[in-house]
Every structure is written in structure tokens, then in C-alpha cells.
Amino acid sequence: xxxxxxxxxxxxxxxxxxxxxxxxxxxxxxxxxxxxxxxxxxxxxxxxxxxxxxxxxxxxxxxxxxxxxxxxxxxxxxxxxxxxxxxx
Numbered sequence: 001x002x003x004x005x006x007x008x009x010x011x012x013x014x015x016x017x018x019x020x021x022x023x024x025x026x027x028x029x030x031x032x033x034x035x036x037x038x039x040x041x042x043x044x045x046x047x048x049x050x051x052x053x054x055x056x057x058x059x060x061x062x063x064x065x066x067x068x069x070x071x072x073x074x075x076x077x078x079x080x081x082x083x084x085x086x087x088x
Contacts, residue, residue: 002063004028006038007056009073013042020069027067035067045076048084 006028008020017040028035037059041052048054053074060066068074075081 002061002065003036004033004065004067005056005060006035006067007040007053007073008038008069009041009043009045009053011042011044015042017042020073023069024067033067036064045072045074047077048075048080 006021006024008017008024010017010020021038021040024035024038027033039052039056039059041050043050043052056066071081074084
């Protein structure tokens with residue numbers, strides 16, 4: 001059985017992480033899911049060369065589940081995000 005990881009990103013430090021974290025926590029509680037980690041980042045989503053995201057990818061193994069609140073949390077460019085999702 002795989003592990004569960006949460007990931008939420010905002011584009012700037014002015015934006016609040018709390019809403020996304022609350023959504024992940026509510027989903028997990030409702031479905032009796034225990035997360036291994038919930039990772040957050042406050043940086044641009046225009047590419048996937050982000051330190052926190054790179055660290056997260058190293059943590060997630062085949063069979064694990066990544067919980068995100070919105071596809072935009074992964075990346076801003078739709079084609080790049082779709083390509084990235086295929087890696088999982």
C-alpha cells in the first residue's frame with residue numbers, strides 16, 4: 001500500500017497557504033487518509049525546476065498518491081503540467 005503526500009503552492013508569499021492546506025486536511029480526514037507529509041511552496045509555477053517540488057518528487061515512490069487542491073498547484077503551463085503528471 002502506497003503512502004499519501006499533500007502538495008500546495010501559491011505563486012507569491014503574499015498569497016495564503018491556509019486555504020489549500022485546510023482543503024487537503026479536510027479531504028484526508030473525511031477519507032481516513034494519513035499523510036506522510038504535506039509540502040508547501042510559495043514560488044512561481046511557470047516551470048518544474050523548483051527546490052521544494054524537486055524534493056517532493058524524490059520523496060514520492062511508485063504506488064504513492066500525491067494530493068493537490070488544484071492542477072494549478074503543480075504548474076501554470078497546461079502542456080508542461082500534463083507532461084509532468086504522466087511522470088507519476
